[in-house]
Amino acid sequence: MGIRGHGSGRGLRHAAGPALMAYAFWAVMLGTTLATPLYPLYQRHLGFGSLVTTVVFAVYAAGVIFALLFGRSSDALGRRRVMLAGVAVSMVAAVVYLVAGNVPVLLAARVLSGLSAGVVTATGTVTLVELVRPERRGAAALLAAAVNMFGLGSGPLLAGLLAEYAPHPLALPFVVDFVLLAFALVAVLAAPETVQDRRMVWPRAQRPAVPAEVRPVFVPAAIAAFSAFAVFGLVTAVVPGILVNVLHHPDRALAGIVVFAMFGASTVGQVLFAKVPERIALPAGCAVLVAGLAAIAGALLAESLPLLVTGTVVVGLGQSLGFRAGLAAVTAGTPAAQRAQTVSSFFLTAYAGISLPVILVGVAAQAFGLRGAAVAFTAAVAVLALAALAALLRLERRPARPDGGEPARSPASHHAGR
Template identity: 50%
Template sequence: MDGGLDRRGWLPCYLSGAVFAVCMAGTTLPTPLYSLYQDKLGFSELTVTVVYAVYAFGVIGVLLLAGNASDAVGRRPVLLWGLGCAAASAVCFLCATALGWLYAGRLLSGLSAGLFTGAATAYVMELAPGKGSPRASFVATAANMGGLGCGPLLAGVLAQYAPWPLHLPFVVHLVLLAVSAVVLFRLRETVGERRPLSAVRPQRPGLPPEVRAVFGPAALASFVGFALFGVFTSVSPAFLAQFLDVDNHAVSGLIVALAFFASIAGQSVVGRIGERRSLPLGCAGLLGGLALLAAALWWQMLPLVVLSALLGGGGQGLAFRAALSQVAAASPADRRAAVISALFVVAYAGISLPVIGVGVLSGHIGLQDAGLIFIACMAALVICAGAYLLRLPAEDGTSTVRRTREQRSR
């Protein structure tokens, strides 16, 4: 039982999870500050979305070019590089006297997240007693989403109630990164046989035929869930300020944080309700969150924005953890990393491309109408994923893949 576990044995797992959370917090730290940068540097809402999306391009680039680096050179070196990129990103924001600094900061932030996404998840699980346990998996996913949620909350509170709103959040983050580096140096390396950096080869996302039945709805749900997060973390502060007269940066940061915290709650119940039910339930949650967001845009009501963050975030957590588990289980062992990379590429495309589309449209038809068009498109995608899942017989996607493999082996 959990209560009988040696807590000292779990300490390295929790410490590595804390390091993971600190790094991911830096990727969402600027969210409630964009309006201040707009006032200071004078750029449009489209520019806000592009600055935000540059981060996702950095993540995708690292996943494709060096997603397997930690398997070769070790977990700690890659995580230290990730902390270095995060620190360089914070320095760029501290020096931001022109738009180029913001682009550089977001790109470096994306590189840090790309380095951490796979390596830190594996490291957290490997440091836990009984590698691969559900508890260790939840620590990793909670650290990821919890860090993303803490970023806007920390920045919003500091920007609202402390001096130097465009500087203090990044100074605090630099201090946390330094502490994280010290923690990493005190944790053990988990990769036994390390190879030189020259052994790292770019990964091409692969999709074996037997995985496609699982991958389609999983990818659609992941795309929509991350797109919803992308809108919340890029343009929701502007919507709150323009239409709801919410100029409090702490409130803006809290609403964004609620979506990520709700995702943790959604992920935590996947084990209890099962992966087969979690994916369609997650799609339903995403659809409900999108509907509430549309209602919030139409009637301009703050409670609906909050409910949208909670329901949509919970749906994203349910859908993404179930999608990731099903795709990993259905993949051949020798192609698993490539298939998971493909799923993350789709997810991070969701966090960037639709957000840029909202920014482009908002310059022509306004933020409200652009948001409603975005919601309609995302709702259509999640309905397609849900309809496909409802057409499946009462078995999970992994069972379908197993049957396909048996037929191919005959």
Template identity: 40%
Template sequence: MKAVSAAPQSPLAFLAVALAFAINMMGTTLPTAIYRYYQQQYGFTPTVITVIYASYAIGVLGALLLIGNWSDQLGRRRMLLAGLCVSAASALTFVFSDGLALLMLGRLLSGISAGIFTGTATVAVIELAPPAWRGKATFAATASNMLGLGFGPLLSGILVELFPRPMQFPYMVHLALIVIAAIAVFRVPETAAIPARVKLGVQKLSLPAEVRAAFILAALAGFAGFVVVGFFAAVAPQLMRVVLGLHSGIVIGSIVFLLFACSALGQIVQTLIAARWRQATGCIGLVLGLVWVGLCVPERSLGALLLGTVVAGIGQGISFRAGLGEIASAAPAHRRAEVTSSFFVVLYVAISLPVIGLGIAVQFAGIERATLLFAGLTIALVLIALLLLMLGQMNRKPGAAPIGD
């Protein structure tokens, strides 16, 4: 017997959760503009910075795997509040950090909050959408995610340049935003059908039969796109400082934000593309963008980096929204958070593990060679995904519903 929420869907509740989603994800990329101060203060090498980043990856993947489906049992609102509490604990840890151990703990907690939020908030935004806004619900969820990730480096870049205590003040500001988000989430109605007898368990990486075909295609394109996201969040600031001579936190944060803003733009653009070609188009955009990112190294060209950022961001946004929309619509309602969390497991493997390898490559080969290696390997990965997507379309039976419709 399930206790089903009969709470109405309201525009304010929908906007409140979307705002909380963005605020929470903002905290996960806030350190992007602060890493250089950690390097100056503690003498960290690029490898140590990579170890700190790895702590975030462990937190995200651990949360997604262990509690990714708990909102189907405990309710969306409870899990969102739990995610915000962990995010607040992360911010406080950073404020009082005095070395590597607490920085790693802060990033671990930040990863756990992201792991709780990604699947739960995505589903909650979609479920809270008023009927008149239902067609834009998936975009609101994905845009909240990506813009939140983008605002993190932009906010910290501005704060470290204009205010004292660059290793503490950005987290204090984010803590205040978390309080606002928690108040907003506390007031929203519950949308999940909560079982009378709660059964909590580890997230299973299994998929309902009706969603598997869509999931595989979306995961291929999504993985490639989030490798690029990981590069911009963790490594691109060092590229800008060393290769292009940019040292302003505001400028660097703005360029990183540009990628995520263009991802949101790509999520709008994808509606203009025939559904069956959206993910393939996104892959083509990623390839072209990566070519320009690679060219910025030998050419020492800010223009090439900016063009690559715009094109890669749009490509990533197209493939990300198209894939997530198909998965959300194909998944059974009672397993929607589980399936969505499984998709984000794939994405956060992409945003984490390749970047850890790249950080090690920077230590031994230098930022220029490591960036060229990253661009080449990622282009190869995207081309493989594109080939498999095209083969999937060729093997699709006539009359079958195209992906994204």
């Protein structure tokens, strides 16, 4: 199978390729978080509580994980075909949201959003890297990460503003989303294909796996990623309800702004911290994440909106440090033949952090109230992040083996040795 790089393409189409694919990537990710500030409205409109809200949010991760199992399908089918499929599924999700008159239909819309995110996250990232010259692929990977986070943040911001200041709050955001996705469909059709040897084959699931020699690096990096995504899940699923029921701020635009602040901080952090070595970035990301969690817990206890916003921003910065460094370390420390499976395992672990912990918060909220459950959740995730930090520090300090062989290397050492 051949991959066509930037040098073989001529003219405007190839020059505009990265921008076209970046727009499509952004539009799909925007759609996946569009419902975030609307959950309190859905609760009143469809008559469900905080437990169902967390389940509705968490089933999104099931769609993402299922799609990630087929992450290599674009190697055979071509990048554009798979991107088109991802955009099309996102458009279907927007339509299902528009007709959602009960919880099962809302769940179906969330699953479809997750499928589109899983397809586009993997394929869009690879496509952006392949559309540029080899010497610019590092910058393209950074662009893909930034587009991903900015898209996730744009959804709540757009929906919050429309729901607060425009009519039809449960319909208009998805009409706008559908229009943005229609342009994304055109953008993908206009972009060049990077896979030369395309063939129509039935996609096959890829079994996640982690080689034994990579596990000392993988485990703390995956725990850190799980922790960061669990906090993202909490903020995205529960903060709109916290603003209404705990902090007494029912403004839907404010809910969108608070969630956007977290994803926006992650986007900015991807750029600001791009050159921070993994050896520093991964443990620092864990430490910053714990600081953000402490601020969020303090905000809930003190009923402080400024502290809540501060905590979400700090969490976003911690995620940008830890997730990027963890992914780079795992990628660099894994043999090429097993890299795709290992990276898939890393993403699956991260997205698992969005689902199960958030559902547990919903269950706990039934017994202890939303504030008590959220405070307990932040404490538990902080313990996980501290465990990852301790494991990373142990790897750094591990002495050489008595037989003279090399000690198990830290993520930074894996990266530096390649």
